[in-house]
Amino acid sequence: MNPSDAIASLVAGGMTEQAIAVELNVNQTTINRIRRQVVTPSYETGKALVDLAIKAERKAARRKAPIRRSMATP
Numbered sequence: 001m002n003p004s005d006a007i008a009s010l011v012a013g014g015m016t017e018q019a020i021a022v023e024l025n026v027n028q029t030t031i032n033r034i035r036r037q038v039v040t041p042s043y044e045t046g047k048a049l050v051d052l053a054i055k056a057e058r059k060a061a062r063r064k065a066p067i068r069r070s071m072a073t074p
Helices: 003-014 017-024 029-035 043-064
Strands: none
Touching: 003 017, 003 029, 003 043, 017 029, 017 043, 029 043
């Protein structure tokens, strides 16, 4: 996953560019330019974007997991 894909994944998951920027402590315009591949992010920013996207995808996957219920009756 590259930083542009990470932003696309986060936006598809419901985050705004502004929310992503706040998480990474950068400007929203920076996120927009990375998304459009106008600029290449620094290593730190790129890694933070990918890590945030992976974390969000894992969280979403846990929410979609079936609920395990105990077979014991109360």
